[in-house]
Amino acid sequence: MKRVCVTGAGGFIGHHLVTFLKERGYWVRGVDLKYPEYTEVDADEFELLDLRRWDAALQAMRGVDQVYALAADMGGMGYISTHHAEILRNNSLINLHTLDAALINGVQRYLYSSSACIYPEYLQTEADVVPLKESDAYPAQPQDAYGWEKLFTELLCSYYADEYPMETRIVRFHNIYGPLGTYDGGREKAPAAICRKVALAEDGDSIEIWGDGEQTRSFCYIDDCVEGIYRIMQSDYAKPLNLGTDEMVSIKQLAHMVTELAGKRDISLEHVPGPQGVRGRNSDNSLLRKVLGWEPATSLRDGLVPTYEWIETMLTSRDRV
Structure with missing residues (x-):
C-alpha cells in the first residue's frame, strides 16, 4: 500500500x-x-x-x-x-x-x-x-x-x-470551487461569495459585486x-x-447564473468598490490535454448547482441554531 x-x-x-x-x-x-x-x-x-x-x-x-x-x-x-x-x-x-x-x-x-x-x-x-x-x-x-x-x-x-x-x-x-469550501469570513472566493449573497437575498433585493462585474475568470x-x-x-x-476549465465568464454573468439557478430572478447587482484582481484570466488547456489525454469536464452551471445547494443548506442550518 x-x-x-x-x-x-x-x-x-x-x-x-x-x-x-x-x-x-x-x-x-x-x-x-x-x-x-x-x-x-x-x-x-x-x-x-x-x-x-x-x-x-x-x-x-x-x-x-x-x-x-x-x-x-x-x-x-x-x-x-x-x-x-x-x-x-x-x-x-x-x-x-x-x-x-x-x-x-x-x-x-x-x-x-x-x-x-x-x-x-x-x-x-x-x-x-x-x-x-x-x-x-x-x-x-x-x-x-x-x-x-x-x-x-x-x-x-x-x-x-x-x-x-x-x-x-x-x-x-x-x-x-465546490461544496465543503469556505463561503464566508473574508477568505472565500467569488463563486462561494456570490452563492452566499444570493442565498441570503430575497426577490427584489440587491447583492453587492466588487467593481463593474465585467472582469472575467474561468472556474x-x-x-x-x-x-x-x-x-x-x-x-x-x-x-x-x-x-482549470476554458469556460470563461464575467463576474456579472456568474452572478446572474447563480440567481437563475436559485430561482430568484428579481435580484439586482449593486456595484461597489473592492479589489478585483486582474481584468481577465482564462486557462489554456492544450498542454494538459496533450500530456494527460484528459481535461476537466464539469460545466460551470453543473458545478454551481451542488455548490449553491450546499451553501444554502449551511446558511439555513446556521440560522436555526
Whole structure:
C-alpha cells in the first residue's frame, strides 16, 4: 500500500483529495493547522502541525512515498490583496521546510500546488483575455505576493528535481470551487461569495459585486480538480500544468447564473468598490490535454448547482441554531 501525505488536508481542496486517495486504496496522512471544518476526517492519520516550523515539517514527511503539498496561507481576492507580507512569509516558510523535509525523509515524488496567479499582469489587462499557456509565465510579473511566492516555489521544485533524487510535479490551479469550501469570513472566493449573497437575498433585493462585474475568470469544479491532481502526480510530466476549465465568464454573468439557478430572478447587482484582481484570466488547456489525454469536464452551471445547494443548506442550518 502506497503511503502519502497531504498537507493542507484541513482545507477545501485538501480534504477532498484525502477522500479521493482513500477511495483508491492509499494510506493517507493529513497535515494542517486545523481539522476539516465541514466534514469528518478521512485520513488514516491527521496531525495538527504548523509547517512554518522545521521540526513540524520533518515530522509530517516521515515514512511516506509521495507528498501532495497543498498547504498555504491563502483566500479570495479580498484577502490576498491585503496581506502581502503575511502571505509571502508564511508560504515561503511552509514551502521551503516541506520540500526540504520531504527530500531528507526520502520521499519519491512531490506535487506542488501552484496557481494561475503566477501569470503576468501585462497579459491580463483586458476582460476578453487570451487563454494563458504555461509558457506565458515569463517574463514574470505576477500581480501579488501570492503569485510571486508560487512562482518562486515552482522554480525551487524544478531545481530540486534536477539536482536531488526526488521527482516533482507542479499544478497551476485556476479558481477551484465546490461544496465543503469556505463561503464566508473574508477568505472565500467569488463563486462561494456570490452563492452566499444570493442565498441570503430575497426577490427584489440587491447583492453587492466588487467593481463593474465585467472582469472575467474561468472556474474549475472540485471533483475535476482532485482527479486532475491525481493524474498529474501519476504522469511523467515534470513541468507546470494548468488545471482549470476554458469556460470563461464575467463576474456579472456568474452572478446572474447563480440567481437563475436559485430561482430568484428579481435580484439586482449593486456595484461597489473592492479589489478585483486582474481584468481577465482564462486557462489554456492544450498542454494538459496533450500530456494527460484528459481535461476537466464539469460545466460551470453543473458545478454551481451542488455548490449553491450546499451553501444554502449551511446558511439555513446556521440560522436555526
